[in-house]
Amino acid sequence: MCLGIPMRVTEIEKNFKAYAETMGVKRPISIKLVPETKPGDFVLVHAGFAMEKIDPVEARKRIELFEKMLNLEGLD
Amino acid sequence: MEQGSFGYSVTNYNRLTEQLLNKVLKLGQKIAEKKGKKTKIMEVCGTHTVAFSRSGIAQLLSDVLDLRSGPGCPICVTHQQDLDYMISLSRIKEVIIVTFGDLLRVPGSFTSLEKEKAKGADVHICYSPLEAIDLAAANTQKEIVLLGIGFETTAPTIATALAQAREKGLKNFSIYSTLKLVPPALEALLHEKKFDLDGLVLPGHVSTVLGSNTFDFIAQKYALPCVVAGFEPLDLLMGLYYLLNSIMEEKAELTNAYAHIVKEKGNKTAKEIINLFFEEGETLWRGFASIPGSGLKLRTEYNDFEARSRFNNLEIPQTEVFSGCSCGDIITGKLTPFDCLLFNTSCTPLTPVGPCMVSSEGACSAYYQYRQQTQQEILLH
Amino acid sequence: MNEQEKDVILLSHGDGGLLTHQLIQGTFFPGFNNKWLEEEGDSAVLNFGQERLAFSTDSFVVSPLFFPGGDIGKLAICGTVNDLVVSGARPLWLSAAFIIPEGMAIERLSDVVRSMSEIACQLKLPIVTGDTKVVSSNDPENLFINTTGIGVIYPESNFNVKNVEPADKVIITGSIGDHGAAILAARLGLESKESPQSDCAPLDFISTLLRPYFPYIKVMRDPTRGGLATTLKELAISGSFDFWLEESSINVKPKVKAISDILGIDPYYLASEGRALLVVKNGQEEEIIKELKKHPLGKDASIIGYARAGKGNLFLRTKLGGTRPLQMLAGTPLPRIC
Numbered sequence: 001m002c003l004g005i006p007m008r009v010t011e012i013e014k015n016f017k018a019y020a021e022t023m024g025v026k027r028p029i030s031i032k033l034v035p036e037t038k039p040g041d042f043v044l045v046h047a048g049f050a051m052e053k054i055d056p057v058e059a060r061k062r063i064e065l066f067e068k069m070l071n072l073e074g075l076d
Numbered sequence: 077m078e079q080g081s082f083g084y085s086v087t088n089y090n091r092l093t094e095q096l097l098n099k100v101l102k103l104g105q106k107i108a109e110k111k112g113k114k115t116k117i118m119e120v121c122g123t124h125t126v127a128f129s130r131s132g133i134a135q136l137l138s139d140v141l142d143l144r145s146g147p148g149c150p151i152c153v154t155h156q157q158d159l160d161y162m163i164s165l166s167r168i169k170e171v172i173i174v175t176f177g178d179l180l181r182v183p184g185s186f187t188s189l190e191k192e193k194a195k196g197a198d199v200h201i202c203y204s205p206l207e208a209i210d211l212a213a214a215n216t217q218k219e220i221v222l223l224g225i226g227f228e229t230t231a232p233t234i235a236t237a238l239a240q241a242r243e244k245g246l247k248n249f250s251i252y253s254t255l256k257l258v259p260p261a262l263e264a265l266l267h268e269k270k271f272d273l274d275g276l277v278l279p280g281h282v283s284t285v286l287g288s289n290t291f292d293f294i295a296q297k298y299a300l301p302c303v304v305a306g307f308e309p310l311d312l313l314m315g316l317y318y319l320l321n322s323i324m325e326e327k328a329e330l331t332n333a334y335a336h337i338v339k340e341k342g343n344k345t346a347k348e349i350i351n352l353f354f355e356e357g358e359t360l361w362r363g364f365a366s367i368p369g370s371g372l373k374l375r376t377e378y379n380d381f382e383a384r385s386r387f388n389n390l391e392i393p394q395t396e397v398f399s400g401c402s403c404g405d406i407i408t409g410k411l412t413p414f415d416c417l418l419f420n421t422s423c424t425p426l427t428p429v430g431p432c433m434v435s436s437e438g439a440c441s442a443y444y445q446y447r448q449q450t451q452q453e454i455l456l457h
Numbered sequence: 458m459n460e461q462e463k464d465v466i467l468l469s470h471g472d473g474g475l476l477t478h479q480l481i482q483g484t485f486f487p488g489f490n491n492k493w494l495e496e497e498g499d500s501a502v503l504n505f506g507q508e509r510l511a512f513s514t515d516s517f518v519v520s521p522l523f524f525p526g527g528d529i530g531k532l533a534i535c536g537t538v539n540d541l542v543v544s545g546a547r548p549l550w551l552s553a554a555f556i557i558p559e560g561m562a563i564e565r566l567s568d569v570v571r572s573m574s575e576i577a578c579q580l581k582l583p584i585v586t587g588d589t590k591v592v593s594s595n596d597p598e599n600l601f602i603n604t605t606g607i608g609v610i611y612p613e614s615n616f617n618v619k620n621v622e623p624a625d626k627v628i629i630t631g632s633i634g635d636h637g638a639a640i641l642a643a644r645l646g647l648e649s650k651e652s653p654q655s656d657c658a659p660l661d662f663i664s665t666l667l668r669p670y671f672p673y674i675k676v677m678r679d680p681t682r683g684g685l686a687t688t689l690k691e692l693a694i695s696g697s698f699d700f701w702l703e704e705s706s707i708n709v710k711p712k713v714k715a716i717s718d719i720l721g722i723d724p725y726y727l728a729s730e731g732r733a734l735l736v737v738k739n740g741q742e743e744e745i746i747k748e749l750k751k752h753p754l755g756k757d758a759s760i761i762g763y764a765r766a767g768k769g770n771l772f773l774r775t776k777l778g779g780t781r782p783l784q785m786l787a788g789t790p791l792p793r794i795c
Contacts, residue, residue: 023711
């Protein structure tokens with residue numbers, strides 16, 4: 001339906017033009033739809049646009065929650 | 077690095093994914109024992125269809141899950157009539173078509189954009205809709221037509237292109253919108269109640285715009301458990317874990333398993349820019365009758381940007397519906413590609429009869445690329 | 458307009474995938490077929506007196522002409538050399554023919570020629586004949602180069618897909634898709650601190666290192682157009698067996714993965730221009746890997762799968778332990794949003 005990948009914003013220029021990077025590959029994006037974006041933020045990129053900010057703390061917490069749950073409940 | 081790991085140890089991330097897979101499999105087995113049948117789940121989004129197949133999760137869980145594709149592949153739900161119109165636009169001499177790569181090979185009634193390009197049509201494949209604006213500014217003697225396909229995720233990117241065209245006063249830019257809305261299609265589908273779904277995996281990226289709240293009606297009105305999920309293997313499994321738990325406990329609830337990206341209320345800026353340029357209107361879907369309020373049409377004040385009115389003297393071929401093609405039933409979850417008589421006989425990615433085979437995230441293409449034969453071959457070994 | 462449209466050549470007919478096959482089978486074979494062509498190898502194998510000669514030709518079109526890690530000239534030499542090497546031959550002579558667009562800067566053409574000359578000198582390979590044509594064109598970068606090569610096949614090599622047996626191992630000499638990713642990135646203007654580099658390189662080191670192992674090498678290919686998946690699927694079909702690959706042992710560089718993810722493309726279908734795929738006798742794989750690793754271009758060589766009795770299928774065991782079939786490329790990969 002809609003491909004989107006997480007990228008980290010590296011620079012912001014005028015008119016909502018920005019650059020984002022993943023695994024060493026950088027591309028220009030528009031931050032028009034997430035205007036509060038700052039350099040260093042993680043964003044979800046679709047069709048050359050940042051669609052939403054990604055909360056990396058929340059992302060890690062979510063993984064840790066599952067880790068805990070699997071340890072508690074065991075694998076059965 | 078797995079993209080969803082965000083600094084979390086990759087080894088642990090991969091181990092966790094494997095552990096969760098086992099957990100989900102056991103959960104699925106428990107439900108199967110309790111209900112005496114496989115759990116029937118619809119993955120609404122075509123990218124989910126591909127992710128389930130490509131990671132091997134669909135095959136690994138095939139004993140306990142009956143995964144059905146939903147109406148979430150924009151190419152697959154685009155009506156033949158719209159395809160024919162868009163292809164006809166490419167035949168106009170002064171037109172440059174700007175499109176996402178997805179549409180290039182989709183067969184219209186008689187031809188495709190790829191074939192028209194080979195015969196001299198000017199077709200530009202873009203990654204961002206904003207490329208159309210640059211092209212329009214650089215080619216003032218040409219007419220630039222941006223093909224607006226997609227759902228709520230892509231709609232605000234097309235709207236941003238419109239905003240820029242307006243700012244720059246471009247007179248040679250228009251769009252052909254077949255943009256569609258997911259909730260009305262799901263309403264239409266669930267309302268039919270023609271098949272007994274146990275739950276739904278909801279589109280993660282459409283939800284970034286709409287917000288997870290938008291889908292509350294599925295749990296409340298149709299009493300079905302559902303989950304908003306991401307696309308990495310761990311995301312998919314987390315989603316399935318929540319969904320199967322809800323199904324096990326017979327709780328009709330919506331869970332957001334993608335909350336580090338999807339907010340409850342979605343992206344206000346994106347929704348505003350959609351509303352600025354578009355209004356809801358009736359639109360044609362393949363596989364459904366016309367669904368009221370399920371399409372995005374340009375507001376009348378922006379009629380100058382409407383390719384349909386700008387190029388209204390077009391000779392459009394009489395639309396031909398492909399006989400025997402089950403795309404319509406496949407994208408509404410009634411059939412799987414294996415049930416279609418044309419699948420992998422007369423319909424293959426090279427000779428696609430319907431769009432579900434040509435779109436790389438179409439259910440038929442995903443089954444062809446990732447699933448066909450697997451079952452029988454694995455049994456043999 | 459309702460008349461059935463006549464089929465025309467599409468760009469996808471040149472992508473090395475299913476459409477290319479259809480064109481060869483449907484249009485070229487009926488006209489040209491003979492016992493040499495029937496072998497469908499990377500080179501024709503010709504008996505001439507006591508010698509077996511390998512004869513190979515290839516044309517090169519690439520945009521941009523100069524890309525990170527190489528250029529059309531280097532590609533034109535390496536491409537034909539590699540076709541001879543994977544046929545078990547030592548390259549002896551090359552030809553080079555140029556179809557040049559009017560308006561191309563002569564300096565630009567000289568740069569291409571210099572690059573060809575450098576790599577040919579390094580390989581001690583003379584370019585013994587050539588041709589020049591100029592065509593009218595709107596694009597001064599629209600240069601086409603054809604190279605043809607003749608080599609002599611080493612007496613101990615007998616590479617043929619028919620030799621493949623169950624349990625034979627599949628080896629690749631390095632990471633996959635580097636060239637395809639570098640070209641896509643350059644074409645789409647994806648910037649990078651350190652741009653992804655094409656792996657474009659000559660494979661002659663393989664003959665130097667592996668000659669003693671030639672009797673154990675069943676077949677060799679270079680996974681260029683259509684990538685790893687298309688190349689192996691073709692082999693499986695023509696030998697009527699299956700290949701099973703392990704996703705976790707296939708090396709996809711992070712930048713190649715990133716570009717694939719950004720564009721929604723599968724790296725198994727991206728071209729390599731400096732890698733070889735070897736199917737080797739079961740039990741010999743470790744020794745062969747050890748040899749390959751002696752050369753910088755073979756340092757990442759790894760075993761990625763094995764052959765099984767079957768019907769021409771290619772299967773991938775995913776990192777999670779699931780299975781998915783891989784098919785031939787159907788249509789040039791395009792950037793997608795879905």
